[in-house]
Amino acid sequence: MAEMVRKSSVDEILNHWILAGSCILLSITGFAFLFHLEPVSSVFGGVNTMKEVHNWGGVVFGLSLLYSMRHYLIDALEYDADDMQWFKVAGGYLSHKVTVPPMGKYNPGQKLYYLAIVVAGIAIAASGLVMWLLKDNASLLLLSHIVHNVAFIIFVLAVPVHIYLGTLANPGTFKLMVSGTLPLSEAKKRYPKWMKAAGKM
Template identity: 40%
Template sequence: MRKDMIQATDAFERVVHWSLAVSCIVLFVSGLGMMFKSFNFIGTMVGGLRILKYVHNFTGIFFIVSLVLSIRMWWKEAGTFEMPGDLEWMKAAGGYLWHVDNVPEVGKYNPGQKAFFLAVAVFGAAMGVSGLVMWFSTGFPAFAVRWMYVLHALGFLVLFAFFFVHLYLGTIGSPGSLPAMTTGRVTRAWAKKQHPKWLREMDESAKADVHAGGGHG
């Protein structure tokens, strides 16, 4: 690896992230196709609304599996807040909304990313549960099934809105981030700007490894 690059994600993380992303996008598109008359043409494209429903439901299973793996994978770094550092970052809005001379340092994920992860975890789980109840509705009381439709629509609104913010920040909004999802290798300059504390910890643990290796070798 080039000296000015650092490994941000491993192959497993990238596969899980892509499965989550692709299944989520297929669910958005197929869901919209079933929900609104003006989007019914999406059903026509795949051979009818019945087939679109199968695509939606089975992609849902794929999404649930990806979500469980994502939660396991990201929980430690993106699911817990570190105080007071994260609070300081929030007070400065990470320097995204107004000029801040010294943006408080954060680890691998900043509090905005953590909020996104938590929204995906909570609303993604709500989508999975409500989707399964609607799919196997005969096993549940009618009033409960009706509420699941409401929950599913609410979850969609939240995830759809967050998705565009995430897409923007993961690409053009924060240049240098996308390789974390493709090759897994990011520049040290990007890591220093976006996740300085994490970079320092990585460097320290690399040094510790070298020392430990030297001691035994």
């Protein structure tokens, strides 16, 4: 049997499902508020219950986002010369003629995606808490509505691209979200610098 390499720990996999599940629930209920989608709110037993689901879903999402920092934050803040070269060739996504430099555990696109999720996630959670708990301050409330909507646009643009890259665009990657492991031969091809650092090549 092929030797396997663990890329994601068990708590990382569970937290990713909580992050993804709460994000999707918040997006569905958020869209339903925005466009007054009554068929969706009736699934939740009415607008008021849907609001409760959205608020508490936001708490789960915020806590899960904070927990994710122990898995990705350090990697997401470090960029070397190969990462800079990766940006120059757009990760090889726009042309097959370019040479994509060797990568570590995460490519710079994934690192930037994570940082965007952290910034937009903190903004959306903080503004959501203000709208939930501090309803008396009109100007703060207005600012929170604007921040919440702008951050939501970032999620709507970034998350579908992430899902596409994690499934259809890179077959086999989705398995990482379930088992957290991949064959050593595959890991050597995709993350040579990480494997080198781990003494596997």
